Amino acid sequence: MLRASSPGGVAPRDPLSPGFLLGERPVASLEEYRALGGWRGLDKARSMAPAAVIAEISASGLRGRGGAGFPTGTKWASVREGGGRHHYAVCNGAEGEPATFKDRALMRANPYQVIEGLLIAAHAVEAIEAYLAIKASFTPERDALTRALAEIGAEGLTDDVPVFLVTGPEEYLFGEEKALLEVIEGNDPLPRWLPPYLHGLFVTDPQLGWAAHENEPGHDEGHEANPTLVNNVETLANVPHILAKGSAWFRTMGTAASPGTVVCTVVGDIAVPQVLEVELGTPLQEVLESCGGSLPGRSFQAVLSGVSNPVLTADQLSTPLSYEGMEAAGTGLGAAGFAVYDDTACMVELARSVSRFLYVESCGQCVPCKFGTGEITEALDRLRSGRGTNEDLDRIQSRLTIVTDGNRCFLPVEERRVIASLLLAFPEDFALHLEGPCPRPRELPIPKIVDLEDGKVVYDLKQATKLPDWTYAEG
Numbered sequence: 333m334l335r336a337s338s339p340g341g342v343a344p345r346d347p348l349s350p351g352f353l354l355g356e357r358p359v360a361s362l363e364e365y366r367a368l369g370g371w372r373g374l375d376k377a378r379s380m381a382p383a384a385v386i387a388e389i390s391a392s393g394l395r396g397r398g399g400a401g402f403p404t405g406t407k408w409a410s411v412r413e414g415g416g417r418h419h420y421a422v423c424n425g426a427e428g429e430p431a432t433f434k435d436r437a438l439m440r441a442n443p444y445q446v447i448e449g450l451l452i453a454a455h456a457v458e459a460i461e462a463y464l465a466i467k468a469s470f471t472p473e474r475d476a477l478t479r480a481l482a483e484i485g486a487e488g489l490t491d492d493v494p495v496f497l498v499t500g501p502e503e504y505l506f507g508e509e510k511a512l513l514e515v516i517e518g519n520d521p522l523p524r525w526l527p528p529y530l531h532g533l534f535v536t537d538p539q540l541g542w543a544a545h546e547n548e549p550g551h552d553e554g555h556e557a558n559p560t561l562v563n564n565v566e567t568l569a570n571v572p573h574i575l576a577k578g579s580a581w582f583r584t585m586g587t588a589a590s591p592g593t594v595v596c597t598v599v600g601d602i603a604v605p606q607v608l609e610v611e612l613g614t615p616l617q618e619v620l621e622s623c624g625g626s627l628p629g630r631s632f633q634a635v636l637s638g639v640s641n642p643v644l645t646a647d648q649l650s651t652p653l654s655y656e657g658m659e660a661a662g663t664g665l666g667a668a669g670f671a672v673y674d675d676t677a678c679m680v681e682l683a684r685s686v687s688r689f690l691y692v693e694s695c696g697q698c699v700p701c702k703f704g705t706g707e708i709t710e711a712l713d714r715l716r717s718g719r720g721t722n723e724d725l726d727r728i729q730s731r732l733t734i735v736t737d738g739n740r741c742f743l744p745v746e747e748r749r750v751i752a753s754l755l756l757a758f759p760e761d762f763a764l765h766l767e768g769p770c771p772r773p774r775e776l777p778i779p780k781i782v783d784l785e786d787g788k789v790v791y792d793l794k795q796a797t798k799l800p801d802w803t804y805a806e807g
C-alpha cells in the first residue's frame with residue numbers, strides 16, 4: 333500500500349494513511365513537532381539502559397536505508413561494545429547517490445525527527461558527541477537543521493551530547509562512511525581502510541600503529557579505536573517512531589525481513605518525478621504507476637537503483653521493493669532512488685554515463701579502481717560513437733574482473749554490478765553499436781539531483797564537465 337508523497341509531489345493515493353516519515357506537510361517548529369508526538373521516543377530512550385534501546389531497535393528489524401540494508405541494531409551493538417574510551421554518532425546526510433533525493437526531502441520535511449533519531453542513537457552507543465554531515469550546497473536542509481538545532485539547544489535537550497552540523501564537498505565519496513569521517517575531521521573525502529566501528533573519529537593512533545601527533549585529551553593508551561556509528565538520515569528518522577510506538581508497531585508494515593516503509597525517489601523517463609514513501613514490499617510497478625507511469629507513447633525499458641545495483645528490465649517491474657525481493661531479482665534496493673529509462677534510451681549510452689560517473693568520482697587510492705573504470709569508460713565511449721570493436725567488448729569484460737582488486741570501498745563493485753548487468757541484459761544494443769553509430773542517440777546525463785519539487789527535477793549538469801582529477805573543464 334502506498335503511503336505518501338513528498339510536499340509538492342502528486343497527491344497521496346491514501347491520504348488517510350500518510351507516511352509517518354514524510355508526513356502530510358513540513359514540520360515548522362519544535363512546538364509543532366511535539367504536538368505531533370515528537371520527542372516521546374527520546375524521552376523513552378533516555379529512561380532506558382542503552383542495551384535495552386538497542387534490543388528494541390533490533391527487535392524492530394530496522395535495516396539501514398543508506399544502501400546496504402545492514403541491520404541497525406547489530407551495527408549499534410558493535411559500536412557500543414567496541415571498547416575504547418570515546419564513542420561518536422554520525423548522521424550521514426551527504427546524499428550523493430544519483431537518482432536519490434529522499435534524505436533531502438526528509439531533512440526539509442522534518443529536521444526534528446532526524447535529530448531526535450541521532451540523539452537516541454548517541455544514547456544507545458554511549459557517544460560523547462554527535463555529528464550531522466551534509467553537503468555545503470544543501471542550503472534549504474542546512475537552514476532547516478540549523479533552525480531545529482537552535483530550538484532544541486535553547487531547551488537544553490542536547491546538553492549531554494553536543495550535536496555538530498558539518499558541511500562537506502560535492503564528491504560522491506563524501507557519502508561513503510569511511511570518507512565521511514575524514515571530511516568531519518577536516519580532510520578530503522578519501523576512504524580509509526577500516527570501517528568506522530574499528531577506526532572511528534579523532535583516532536590519534538590508528539591502525540598503522542604509530543602516532544603522528546599528540547593523543548587527544550583524555551586518551552593515554554596507545555591505540556584507541558573510538559568506535560563510531562554512521563547511519564543514514566532515513567534510518568535515523570525511523571528511530572524515534574520505533575521507540576515511541578514500539579517494535580511490534582513497526583513490524584505491522586512491510587515484510588518480515590524488511591519491516592517498515594521506504595522513502596523512494598523516482599526520476600528519469602517518468603511522468604511525475606517525485607519522492608514518495610511506501611511500505612516495503614510494494615511492487616516497483618505500483619510505485620511507477622503512482623508517479624503517473626511512462627511518458628505518452630513510450631514504454632519502460634530499464635530501471636537502475638542509483639548507480640549501485642544491477643539493472644532491472646521491463647519484465648521485472650513486478651519485483652517487490654524489499655531487500656529480499658530485490659535480491660531475488662538479482663539486484664538490490666540500494667537507497668531506493670530509481671532512475672527509469674524508456675524505449676528511447678540507448679543502453680550503451682546508459683552504461684557509458686554510469687561508468688564515466690564512477691571513473692570521475694573514484695579517488696584513485698586503489699589503482700585497479702581508477703584505471704579500470706577509466707578503461708571501461710573509454711571503451712564504452714568508442715562503442716557509443718560507432719568506433720568500437722570486439723576488442724573493446726573484451727577489454728570491458730576483462731577489466732570488470734579486476735576493477736575491484738584491493739578496493740578500499742564499494743565504488744568499483746558498483747561499476748562491476750551495473751556495467752556487467754547492462755551487458756548481460758541488452759546484448760543486442762552492444763552488438764548493434766559494432767555495426768555503426770548509435771540508433772538512439774540521446775544523451776543520458778547522470779541523474780545527480782540538485783532539486784526535486786512539484787514534479788520537477790533538476791540535475792547537476794556541471795557533473796558532465798567534471799574531470800577525473802575532481803577539477804572541472806572550462807566553458
Ligand SMILES: Cc1cc2nc3c(=O)[nH]c(=O)nc-3n(C[C@H](O)[C@H](O)[C@H](O)COP(=O)(O)O)c2cc1C
Nearest residue numbers: 396397398424426427428507508509563564567742
Ligand atoms: C561510493 C559510496 C557513496 C555512498 N554515499 C552515501 C550517501 O550519500 N549517503 C548515505 O547515507 N550512505 C552512503 N553510502 C553508504 C555509507 O557508506 C554507509 O553504508 C551508510 O551511511 C550507513 O548507514 P545505514 O546503515 O543507516 O544505511 C555510500 C557508499 C558508497 C560506497
Ligand code: SF4
Nearest residue numbers: 695696697698701741
Ligand atoms: S575503491 Fe576506488 S573509490 Fe574506493 S577508495 Fe579505492 S580508488 Fe577510491
